[in-house]
Amino acid sequence: MDGAVADADLVLECAPEKLALKQQVFAELERLAPAEAVLASSSSMLKISDIAGALASRRRCLVLHPGNPPTLIRFIEVVPAPFTDAATLARVEDWLAAAGVAALRIGKEVEGFVFNRLQGAVLREAYCLVRDGVADVETIDTIMRDGLGLRWSVIGPFETVDLNTRGGIASHAEKMGPAYRRMGQERGQDDPWTPELVGAVTRQRRERLPLEGWAERVAWRDAELMRLVAARKGAR
Amino acid sequence: MDGAVADADLVLECAPEKLALKQQVFAELERLAPAEAVLASSSSMLKISDIAGALASRRRCLVLHPGNPPTLIRFIEVVPAPFTDAATLARVEDWLAAAGVAALRIGKEVEGFVFNRLQGAVLREAYCLVRDGVADVETIDTIMRDGLGLRWSVIGPFETVDLNTRGGIASHAEKMGPAYRRMGQERGQDDPWTPELVGAVTRQRRERLPLEGWAERVAWRDAELMRLVAARKGAR
Numbered sequence: 001m002d003g004a005v006a007d008a009d010l011v012l013e014c015a016p017e018k019l020a021l022k023q024q025v026f027a028e029l030e031r032l033a034p035a036e037a038v039l040a041s042s043s044s045m046l047k048i049s050d051i052a053g054a055l056a057s058r059r060r061c062l063v064l065h066p067g068n069p070p071t072l073i074r075f076i077e078v079v080p081a082p083f084t085d086a087a088t089l090a091r092v093e094d095w096l097a098a099a100g101v102a103a104l105r106i107g108k109e110v111e112g113f114v115f116n117r118l119q120g121a122v123l124r125e126a127y128c129l130v131r132d133g134v135a136d137v138e139t140i141d142t143i144m145r146d147g148l149g150l151r152w153s154v155i156g157p158f159e160t161v162d163l164n165t166r167g168g169i170a171s172h173a174e175k176m177g178p179a180y181r182r183m184g185q186e187r188g189q190d191d192p193w194t195p196e197l198v199g200a201v202t203r204q205r206r207e208r209l210p211l212e213g214w215a216e217r218v219a220w221r222d223a224e225l226m227r228l229v230a231a232r233k234g235a236r
Numbered sequence: 237m238d239g240a241v242a243d244a245d246l247v248l249e250c251a252p253e254k255l256a257l258k259q260q261v262f263a264e265l266e267r268l269a270p271a272e273a274v275l276a277s278s279s280s281m282l283k284i285s286d287i288a289g290a291l292a293s294r295r296r297c298l299v300l301h302p303g304n305p306p307t308l309i310r311f312i313e314v315v316p317a318p319f320t321d322a323a324t325l326a327r328v329e330d331w332l333a334a335a336g337v338a339a340l341r342i343g344k345e346v347e348g349f350v351f352n353r354l355q356g357a358v359l360r361e362a363y364c365l366v367r368d369g370v371a372d373v374e375t376i377d378t379i380m381r382d383g384l385g386l387r388w389s390v391i392g393p394f395e396t397v398d399l400n401t402r403g404g405i406a407s408h409a410e411k412m413g414p415a416y417r418r419m420g421q422e423r424g425q426d427d428p429w430t431p432e433l434v435g436a437v438t439r440q441r442r443e444r445l446p447l448e449g450w451a452e453r454v455a456w457r458d459a460e461l462m463r464l465v466a467a468r469k470g471a472r
Contacts, residue, residue, distance in 0.1 A: 117361055
């Protein structure tokens with residue numbers, strides 16, 4: 001490790017997802033890397049607060065979580081701790097911009113960040129559906145791949161429901177929210193979509209897409225999906 | 237409605253997602269359609285047991301749920317009630333096969349079936365992440381679109397984690413299961429991935445892809461993702 005990091009500006013630690021191991025690697029990095037090098041972890045779940053919170057130079061530590069395969073997923077979750085300083089964030093975001101990788105700043109440290117929170121929600125539900133005899137593994141994978149995943153590769157989950165309901169996401173939450181709430185309650189979850197929360201989400205969507213542009217965006221979505229479906233023909 | 241259904245072999249009801257309304261439509265359909273016509277609902281959430289359970293000819297009733305946009309999503313969730321008879325299912329599945337639409341039989345009636353169970357799990361988590369200041373709407377949509385959704389449009393959630401961990405999905409469940417369980421518990425959910433459940437999922441995956449073919453399938457996934465990324469360039 002000594003030779004590898006002696007002249008580094010940025011170190012991206014990619015050890016297995018084990019807290020004690022990553023803590024040990026970071027303690028060594030602090031000793032071996034230049035004093036101004038940024039020390040980043042590619043952790044997909046663990047917080048930098050837990051990995052590097054005890055280090056004297058923790059202000060230069062943060063998580064940079066790439067999706068897998070990292071050569072093809074062109075963004076990185078940038079997850080600072082409260083102790084990460086602004087200069088470290090600025091340097092990292094400059095480097096990512098230069099590399100053509102989108103830096104997606106996560107506002108608050110939670111286990112799994114956003115990528116694996118969303119993935120975990122799907123996996124937990126998927127395992128329940130197999131357990132309960134609702135569908136087998138291949139049926140679930142097909143419904144995701146040829147349905148939800150196809151759509152979500154063009155537009156994310158909020159834009160999807162925004163475009164699926166005339167009147168946009170506020171109308172969707174009003175019409176479908178109670179059913180989704182019941183499904184959550186069956187799993188022990190009760191996080192209601194309050195008027196305040198739906199209002200905040202709606203404002204953010206309407207900034208991106210005023211309702212006047214809704215029909216045009218629906219047509220764009222359909223054209224994009226057609227392109228993708230055509231591109232996939234014969235691929236499998 | 238009389239004229240529309242008088243000679244129909246198959247009626248696909250597409251009224252709004254309101255139970256009383258769909259019940260009323262089905263009562264009329266039973267009276268107006270030929271005695272042997274299949275009466276299907278395109279319901280995305282409601283069970284046919286609730287919609288048509290009171291009808292004398294309920295044996296010919298079932299849910300056929302297409303994803304949106306139905307012209308582009310080439311499968312339909314086929315959701316019978318316990319009272320739906322085998323002849324009805326056989327006729328419907330023949331028609332769908334002739335139309336080039338995959339009939340995905342759902343084994344047990346649950347609200348939202350599989351498509352909207354998976355979608356609901358993502359939406360509930362996504363709303364929580366906005367509420368808690370972890371990420372804004374556009375960050376969540378980007379992480380889904382350019383990361384998880386891109387992957388899930390090529391391989392479903394089970395195959396994704398099967399290919400993401402050397403040793404396949406059993407190894408994934410062992411390494412990552414505890415973290416996903418903690419994330420679920422934060423949302424009130426505790427549905428552990430028991431050895432029996434992981435064993436059943438693993439067997440189903442290994443039937444589709446023996447571990448000897450794992451590395452080749454990973455290379456195939458990367459090639460498919462490359463193709464998709466290239467096809468998307470300049471699309472947005």
